[in-house]
Amino acid sequence: MSLRIGHGVDAHRLVAGRPLRLGGVEIPHGMGLEGHSDGDVAAHALAHAMLAAAGAGDLGSRFPATDPRWRGTDSLDFVREAARLAAERHLRVESAQVVVIAQAPRLAAHLAAMAEALGAAASAPPGILWVTVTSCDGLGFTGRGEGIAASAVVLLASVS
Numbered sequence: 001m002s003l004r005i006g007h008g009v010d011a012h013r014l015v016a017g018r019p020l021r022l023g024g025v026e027i028p029h030g031m032g033l034e035g036h037s038d039g040d041v042a043a044h045a046l047a048h049a050m051l052a053a054a055g056a057g058d059l060g061s062r063f064p065a066t067d068p069r070w071r072g073t074d075s076l077d078f079v080r081e082a083a084r085l086a087a088e089r090h091l092r093v094e095s096a097q098v099v100v101i102a103q104a105p106r107l108a109a110h111l112a113a114m115a116e117a118l119g120a121a122a123s124a125p126p127g128i129l130w131v132t133v134t135s136c137d138g139l140g141f142t143g144r145g146e147g148i149a150a151s152a153v154v155l156l157a158s159v160s
């Protein structure tokens, strides 16, 4: 079996007047993530990691912010497209983890739903994609509540 690892990182600014979408789940917060799409950093980090592992480019080149097609789009579509490109290369998700870096809101109650939504979009079997959260001790832009960041690692395996 051939294995390929990918890593993705993203961050978006928190602004008033937008819904907060993280890992495909809408979370009550009173602020949301700015972005050309729905701003879902967890989905972006995962899609980036999948594209990298598949050798299929990166998020910026696949889904440019200048393309009106992606305006306000559900970012799970980026993950679905990354899964399609991986499948085209005879690769599937073997294991994946997404870490969300946020001071607020509290995300613990939403992690399972986020893992389920991201896993389904990635065409991953249940139970192999995990979402965790850290506050990074209140440091930096996430600590000040200016934005939310995410990091993802993905292992793709060749389909025989």
Ligand code: MG
Residues within 6 Å of the ligand: 010, 011, 012, 035, 039, 040, 041, 044
């Ligand atoms: Mg992004």
